[in-house]
Amino acid sequence: MNSSPQDLVQELYIAAYGRPADPAGLQYWTNVLNQNGNNIGAIVSNFTNSTEANNLYGTISSSNLPTVLNNIYENLFNRPIDQVGLQYWENTYNQYHMSVGDLAYDIMQGAQNSDVTVINNKIATAQTITNYLASNPNISITQGEVPLLDNFLQSVSTSVPSLNDIQNFLNNMNNQNTIQSLYLAFYDRPADPAGLQYWSNVLSQNANNINAILPSFASSQESATLYGNVQPTPDLNTLINTTDNYVNTFFTMNGLNAPNPQGLNNAIISYYQDYANGNLADVNNDFNNIISQIDNIMIYAANQSGIKLTVNDLQPINA
Incomplete structure (x- = not known):
């Protein structure tokens, strides 16, 4: 040859x-x-x-x-x-x-x-x-x-397979690995076949942007069962306790010590202040910021424990 x-x-x-x-x-x-x-x-x-x-x-x-x-x-x-x-x-x-x-x-x-x-x-x-x-x-x-x-x-x-077939294979393989990581990080279990296929498709439809599906994992019923249900509430202590429990349970499940989530606490305080001051137009944004902060903490926890959630963080093969 x-x-x-x-x-x-x-x-x-x-x-x-x-x-x-x-x-x-x-x-x-x-x-x-x-x-x-x-x-x-x-x-x-x-x-x-x-x-x-x-x-x-x-x-x-x-x-x-x-x-x-x-x-x-x-x-x-x-x-x-x-x-x-x-x-x-x-x-x-x-x-x-x-x-x-x-x-x-x-x-x-x-x-x-x-x-x-x-x-x-x-x-x-x-x-x-x-x-x-x-x-x-x-x-x-x-x-x-x-x-x-x-x-x-x-x-x-x-x-030789077409370029389109090769691209679809690689993208689907990569997306499925990302979804498996999300299931392991958030639910402490492998993805079921139907869920794996569904969320892989959703990820593809959103240009492989993981931020498009993270909120669905963080706010799912299964997450609520594992970590507690984080819901809007005018009571500051209740919100802090539920979010702290959510984060601490997640970190414990992944074998890590939970950090001091300052960004999350600030988001909670901002939510509470806007709620107390009657700034209802900002309350929804504040709560979304709380969920976003939780997402970021989850990604940090998963990455620290070796579960890679983002495509760029996937551990490459060695030459």
Whole structure:
């Protein structure tokens, strides 16, 4: 296979990890490859001897070699290994005792006939995904989403998915991860399938702006059951107690110590003062500010506990 430096790096990601390169990883390893005269041997061991490669294919040994080889063929070519290929690669392994990643990369490089088409389509798809992620830095791929990328790339066979299909896949995957984080942060449980799909769609309809749906989570009946019901009231102490209970319960559930929510307390006092002074036109805005302050505290708490609520805060995969 004649490949550009970027394609060589993508091939390594596909062979060793079964996924597209992340933008930073692609740029880094392409630069290293260029600095070494496009000698793939200068970087191949960094990929093929990795834990991620072994996790994808399993630890290789003489006893499970046929299974590992079949897994490699399924991952790269979407088909089981044929008897001729099995015998050839068994002999190659027995002679050189290669790592599973090296074996996968060599099998990819030796692709023939229709297998070449499949690999080229996977490379083209992977490059489109990498480029889209590079041009949309608000979308990051978490470790938990890597299997979804694996499955998507493995589904590529005789044709390359359209750009629209790839964009929809990435946006939906990213939105679903965000919704799962919201469910875990606010409700301490995974999203149910219907809720996951519904709120993912709502998020998409609002240009992936999480602020468009946060109030619905903060003011839901389930939140009220968990944290207490924050409702407009002319009694300052009641409002402070209910909001403090809401925040403290949320922080405790996420294993954190609640901070002194000065912004929230100021919003409560402003609400109370406007209510007491008869400034009813401002009362509704004051209460919305209270809810907004609670939202901000929830985001802070979730982020501190490792639950990322915003797209930009999602933990990216490592190159």
